[in-house]
Amino acid sequence: MKIADHVENSDGFLSKLSLYKGLALIALAQQGKQPSPKLLENCIQEFPKPTLGDPKDLRSLKMQPTQEDPLTVSQTLTKLLGKDTIQIEIIPEKKGLFLKHVEYQVTSQRFKISVYRRYSDFDVFHELMLQRFAYRMVPALPPKRMLKGVLTSTSGGEFIEGRRRALARFINLVARHPFFSEDELLKTFLTFNGSDVQTKLRDAFKKMGDEFLTCRLATQAKEYLPADIQAQFSSSRELIKNIHNSFHKLRDRAEKMAERSKENATDLLMFGKELSTLGTDSSPIPPMASSQSTWGSLRQSLKGLSVEFGVLADKAVQQGRREEDDVVEKLNIFLDLLQSYKDLCERHEKGVLHEHQRALQRYSVMKRQMMSATVQPKEQGSVEQLESRIVQQENAIQTMELRNYFSLFCLHQETQLVFTYLPITSHILGALVNSQVQGHREQMGEVWTALHPKLTCLFGGSNGLQSPPLSPK
Numbered sequence: 006m007k008i009a010d011h012v013e014n015s016d017g018f019l020s021k022l023s024l025y026k027g028l029a030l031i032a033l034a035q036q037g038k039q040p041s042p043k044l045l046e047n048c049i050q051e052f053p054k055p056t057l058g059d060p061k062d063l064r065s066l067k068m069q070p071t072q073e074d075p076l077t078v079s080q081t082l083t084k085l086l087g088k089d090t091i092q093i094e095i096i097p098e099k100k101g102l103f104l105k106h107v108e109y110q111v112t113s114q115r116f117k118i119s120v121y122r123r124y125s126d127f128d129v130f131h132e133l134m135l136q137r138f139a140y141r142m143v144p145a146l147p148p149k150r151m152l153k154g155v156l157t158s159t160s161g162g163e164f165i166e167g168r169r170r171a172l173a174r175f176i177n178l179v180a181r182h183p184f185f186s187e188d189e190l191l192k193t194f195l196t197f198n199g200s201d202v203q204t205k206l207r208d209a210f211k212k213m214g215d216e217f218l219t220c221r222l223a224t225q226a227k228e229y230l231p232a233d234i235q236a237q238f239s240s241s242r243e244l245i246k247n248i249h250n251s252f253h254k255l256r257d258r259a260e261k262m263a264e265r266s267k268e269n270a271t272d273l274l275m276f277g278k279e280l281s282t283l284g285t286d287s288s289p290i291p292p293m294a295s296s297q298s299t300w301g302s303l304r305q306s307l308k309g310l311s312v313e314f315g316v317l318a319d320k321a322v323q324q325g326r327r328e329e330d331d332v333v334e335k336l337n338i339f340l341d342l343l344q345s346y347k348d349l350c351e352r353h354e355k356g357v358l359h360e361h362q363r364a365l366q367r368y369s370v371m372k373r374q375m376m377s378a379t380v381q382p383k384e385q386g387s388v389e390q391l392e393s394r395i396v397q398q399e400n401a402i403q404t405m406e407l408r409n410y411f412s413l414f415c416l417h418q419e420t421q422l423v424f425t426y427l428p429i430t431s432h433i434l435g436a437l438v439n440s441q442v443q444g445h446r447e448q449m450g451e452v453w454t455a456l457h458p459k460l461t462c463l464f465g466g467s468n469g470l471q472s473p474p475l476s477p478k
Contacts, residue, residue, distance in 0.1 A: 089115035089180040093173040140415035142345040147171035226414035249343040256336040266325030277314025284308025324444035331436035
């Protein structure tokens with residue numbers, strides 16, 4: 006018998022032996038008897054032992070995290086609005102030798118700190134943000150001062166308040182931007198409590214430079230851009246332009262609604278004053294008046310009603326403020342964002358692309374000069390100098406091409422950010438509806454309803470008129 010056959014037969018024998026021992030164990034268990042330790046020991050030894058591999062091999066089986074596309078901005082409006090809320094309040098004016106300076110208290114909810122800033126601090130911060138993030142949406146600042154000849158005590162106060170609102174919109178948009186929120190410039194502006202924040206901001210910028218130099222993806226931006234990036238950019242720009250125009254008209258209408266509420270307040274107040282004038286008229290009733298005249302009692306009633314119309318005027322003022330704060334300001338903050346996108350597109354076209362084209366033109370001129378130098382013998386030094394300039398220009402063109410692709414990369418992300426903000430439309434509509442409901446039903450409706458019973462003295466009785474019924478709810 007061959008050795009292989011013997012091994013095969015012996016394996017079969019062992020398998021049968023193990024089977025028999027297993028059946029014996031089952032039989033003993035059914036009879037309630039304990040098997041002998043020797044039987045168990047032999048049985049255990051005959052079962053095959055599994056072979057375990059190296060635990061290090063399991064590391065390759067771990068789930069690898071999905072690689073996010075660097076071009077995609079994974080944000081929601083809720084996340085953006087939740088990054089920070091910054092309040093700006095005007096503190097009492099400080100008089101200088103010649104001019105009054107307005108100072109602002111800037112309070113960050115995220116950093117839980119208040120700092121004091123002047124307009125010039127905002128101006129320096131804005132300038133450095135534009136230099137650091139030339140390829141991003143940096144909102145514009147409001148003007149520093151009004152036009153000459155326009156400033157009066159009333160218009161001056163309105164201008165300062167309007168500038169405060171605009172500065173608040175600016176700093177909130179910056180603080181909620183996903184690529185600005187963790188930047189050292191912003192943190193310094195919102196938290197530095199020293200005497201010279203402008204120097205601190207400039208020092209911080211010198212250590213960092215612009216985003217192209219600090220972003221690890223800057224030189225690889227071309228790899229992530231879609232092939233039809235220019236077509237996408239053109240279509241998105243046109244759509245956002247149309248959205249901008251529509252929201253501009255919505256803002257204008259909302260401003261008129263707020264103005265009408267304020268005008269309504271003025272009309273109600275003047276109406277009440279005229280009633281008060283009638284009520285306080287102490288002129289005696291002439292004998293020519295009918296003996297049945299009730300003008301004397303009516304005058305007393307009219308005098309009391311003027312107070313109610315004063316309350317109505319206050320409610321109308323509150324209504325106008327709600328429309329201004331909740332509706333107009335939300336429209337303004339989105340319009341500021343859309344305007345910054347428009348400015349960014351213009352910077353891309355007039356800045357990066359224009360500089361790239363000029364560099365190519367200069368390079369073409371140098372190449373022609375080099376060809377001319379090879380044909381017509383010139384001094385060796387001038388030829389070498391021209392060659393050095395050509396090399397420098399080639400390097401400059403290469404850098405500009407990289408910056409151009411990085412600009413498109415950022416522009417693609419900023420376009421996504423604009424569309425992420427679009428659901429703010431529902432916030433605006435909700436604020437409009439709530440302000441109208443609160444103004445007309447909960448406040449002004451209550452005052453008008455409370456006023457109705459007080460008119461009973463003006464109707465019925467001897468004057469032959471009946472009080473008008475309340476409208477059904």
